Amino acid sequence: MTHWRSRRTIKLHSRLQGFHDVPAATSTRHSQEGLPRHLNEHWNLLHRHCADHSSHLRLGRLLHRLTHHDSGVQESALAELELATRLIRAGLRVTFLPESQARTADLECRHGSKRFFVEVTAMVGSAERRRLPLRVIIGDEEQGAETDRGVLLIHRILARIRQKAKQLADYCEPVILSLSIPRADLRGAQQARREQIRMDLKALAGSVTVDLMKLRHLSAVLISLWDVEPLPSRAALRLANVEVIERTQHQRTQPRVRMLIQNPRASAPLTASHDASVRQTL
Numbered sequence: 001m002t003h004w005r006s007r008r009t010i011k012l013h014s015r016l017q018g019f020h021d022v023p024a025a026t027s028t029r030h031s032q033e034g035l036p037r038h039l040n041e042h043w044n045l046l047h048r049h050c051a052d053h054s055s056h057l058r059l060g061r062l063l064h065r066l067t068h069h070d071s072g073v074q075e076s077a078l079a080e081l082e083l084a085t086r087l088i089r090a091g092l093r094v095t096f097l098p099e100s101q102a103r104t105a106d107l108e109c110r111h112g113s114k115r116f117f118v119e120v121t122a123m124v125g126s127a128e129r130r131r132l133p134l135r136v137i138i139g140d141e142e143q144g145a146e147t148d149r150g151v152l153l154i155h156r157i158l159a160r161i162r163q164k165a166k167q168l169a170d171y172c173e174p175v176i177l178s179l180s181i182p183r184a185d186l187r188g189a190q191q192a193r194r195e196q197i198r199m200d201l202k203a204l205a206g207s208v209t210v211d212l213m214k215l216r217h218l219s220a221v222l223i224s225l226w227d228v229e230p231l232p233s234r235a236a237l238r239l240a241n242v243e244v245i246e247r248t249q250h251q252r253t254q255p256r257v258r259m260l261i262q263n264p265r266a267s268a269p270l271t272a273s274h275d276a277s278v279r280q281t282l
Contacts, residue, residue, distance in 0.1 A: 035066060038253075039078075042085045049088050050096055058096035075122035079180035079224070080106055083120055083281065090280035103167035105175060111273050116174035116219065119167070123160055123179060125186030150199040150231070153184055157204065157223065158211055165215045174219040174268045176278065180255075184228045199228045202235065205242040205261055212263040219270050220262040222278070224255040245282040258282045 035043070047059055065077035084107060087094050093110040097117075105117035161177060168175050184197040208221055230246055241262040247254050260282060262270065270278065 039066070039081065042081050045088065046081065046084055046094075050084075050094060052095060054098045055096040058099065061099070072122065072124045075124050075180065075182050076120065078182075079122045079178065080120045083107075083118065083178050083180075083222075086281035087118070087277070090277040092277050105168060105171070109274075109277075111271075111277060114271050114274065116176060116270060116274055117168075117171055118176045118178055119164060120178045121160070121164055121180070123156065123181045123186060124183065149185070149197045150228070151203075153181075153186075153197060153199060153228070154204050154207055156186065157181070158207055161208065161211060161218075161221060162215070165218055169217050171217055172268060174266070174270050174274065175217065176220045176222055176270075177218055178222040178224075180224045180226075181228075182226045184225065196229050197227070198231050199225070199257075200231045201244055201246075201257065201259070202233060202237075202239075205239055205244070205259060208261045209239060209241060209264065212261065213265045216263065216265050216267040218263055219266045219268055220260060220278070222281070223257075223259040223261070225257040225259075226255045228256055230257060243279055243282060 043059065043063060047056065050056070050059065062077045062081060065073045066081075068074050068077075084094050084096070087107070087109055091111065095108045095110075097104055097106060097108055105119040107118040107120065109116050109118060157179065160179060164177055164179075168177065184199070204223075208223075212218055212221065241264050243260040245258045247256055249256065258281075260278060262275070
């Protein structure tokens, strides 16, 4: 028998500005009233496209999580809604998988008779970590040494990939891990001034590729970085398994960087049609 996770309490608090004081939702209709227009459009599209009972239950829970008091819950729900919408617009048939005590992926995507699975997660840092000053966090991790925060972020991304890979080890078909990072300093929705984090995207892509070759059940990793500053590339070398899209700082509604990193040694690689569809989501 399927066991459903308990529902959470509801308050709106996310990176989307101007929607912080909406009362608790009592129905789907009221829940939607407090959401930005583009999120309403996403949710309505998904509700029409994903007509099965499992998807509708999952969408209802996602709607509640968008108004949760914890930023990690909100960001995970946002990432799931946004990616599912992009996959549908890329021509895939998307189904939300049931939530259960067993650790499973979030989405099943089909193109013709072939399918792959997607696990969606967001990195915002723990609640305890978000309350700490940045100098304390860096001091704890590096024993006071001078720190390149871009390198620290790469290490944290690699750690999250290894962690999430454990719950996906039983999949025999292609599976993608989608990782959204709304704040590169991992300090949630605090109002403190952000300090710019510069990142070497090629170093990130190379490090993830090396790790993926040890995690053969993962077909690819999709990374969305919202507020990093990409470092200028110093080398002409380009990894064939990596696709990178960079946007300007003024495009606030899109991540600054999106990366698709495929596993060169995946036991179940993406098919050509799936690869083309996923690239459209970038």
